[in-house]
Amino acid sequence: MYRNFSIVPKIMFGRGAFNQIADILNERRIGEGAYMVFVIDDVFTDAPLEARLPLENGDMLLRVNVEDEPKTKYIDELVEKIRAFNPKKPVGVIGIGGGSAMDIAKAVSLMLNNPGSSADYQGWDLIKNPAVYHMAIPTLAGTGAEISRTAILTGPEKKLGINSDYTLFDQIVLDPELLVGVPKDQWFYTGMDCYIHDVESLQGTFINEFSRAYGEKSLELCREVFLGEHEDKDDKLMMASYFGGMSIAYSQVGACHALSYGLSYVLGIHHGIGCCITFDYLEDIYPEGVAEFRRMMEKHDITLPRNLTKNMSEGDLEKMVTTALGLVPLWENCLGPDWRNIMTRERTLELYKRM
Incomplete structure (x- = not known):
């Protein structure tokens, strides 16, 4: 009846x-030949952050490109690259970057053992x-990828995450100083992912007091960051992202995320x-949230x-509709068990055409 909820066991913030x-x-570097794989967004190539990585002899620096969202083919190529670097498995995989870089690190660490x-x-x-x-080690805040049990991937047939308790990170390090210098648009779009997590969770049919407690605090922090003026806004946004990810972990996201997967x-x-x-x-579904988002x-x-x-061709539009409507738990959370009679293919297609 109830899911036995897992959580990231070790968290460092500050x-x-x-x-x-x-x-x-160093606690993991046990045994002869123990090495780490540092998965880092290639935007940091030769940048000060990359130079600060605690690389030791035998470690692998794996720069990843996230201009496109992670694809299953890319994950498989990265795993083979690690195996070619060293036939022995690494003792750790460290993901540094935004949501895509963290999802790549999750997926790679899973596929090394599966x-x-x-x-x-x-x-x-x-x-x-x-x-x-x-x-x-997130360098952006908002996706909740650091705390979620999902590694979102685009495959040959669908965009869908690897959802598993094994996907969860063993350790996250939240350092607000890493958010300094993020371009404004990217900062906003990533932060809004968190805000939308909160709205979808709090207004969903799966809501419970566990999710509500995290979602309400995350929403409060998002409002302080995006509608107020605070010197510690980066600290607040990092915690909003964490709480927002927790708010959907025991509930679910909704219509916005389902439709965004199609896009x-x-x-x-x-x-x-x-x-x-x-x-x-989506003002018809989330009127207050959309109004605040526009502010x-x-x-x-x-x-x-x-x-x-x-x-767009009708075929591509229909593919988007099929992708969105295939995310059944998201629609059930948003509209309830009768969601198919509410969010019909025709209504979904009309929403896409408006975009």
Whole structure:
């Protein structure tokens, strides 16, 4: 009746926490030839952050490209690259970057211990073997990837996460100093992913006091960050992301995330901006949330892309509809057990055409 909920067991938070990563990893460097794989967004190539990584002899620096959202084929290629680097498994995989980089680290750590392709595990609780020890160091805040049991991947047939308790990180290090210098648009879109998590969780049919407690605090922090003026806004946003991820862990997201998956799968639109584009058309479902979201956009001078689907073929539009409606738990949370009679293919198609 109730899911036995798992959570990231070790969490470090605070400015300068990045400086303690070496101490944490040294506890794992046991045995001859023990090595780490540092999975880092290639935007940091030769940047000061990369130079601060506690690399030791034998460690692998794996720069990953996230211009496109992670694909199962890319995960499989990265796993083979690690095996070619060293036939022995690493004792740890460390993901440094935004949501996509963290999801790549999750997926790679899983696939080092599970046979086949990562596409075989897109779904719920399909992973059989625990992952290699893996740590997250977010440099963006909002996705909740650092705390979620999902590694979101685009496969040959669908966009769907590897959802498993084994996906959860063993350790996360939350250092607000790492958010300094993030471009405004990226900061906003990623932060809005968190805000939308909260709205969808709190207004969903799966809501319970566990999720409500985290969601309400996350929503409060998002309002302080995006509607107020606070010197410690980066600290607040990192905690909002954490609490927002927890709010959906025992409930679910909703219509916005389901529809954004369709945009991403067919058009390759990144998750954060995809959620913002989609949410702006959902005033019928989330009227108060959309109104507040628009105030946040106005305050930060954000303009969303329009007419994305104007020249799309009917076949591609139908593919988007199929992708979105295939996310059954999200729609059940949003609209209840009768959701299929409410969010019909025709209504979903009309929403996409408006975008």
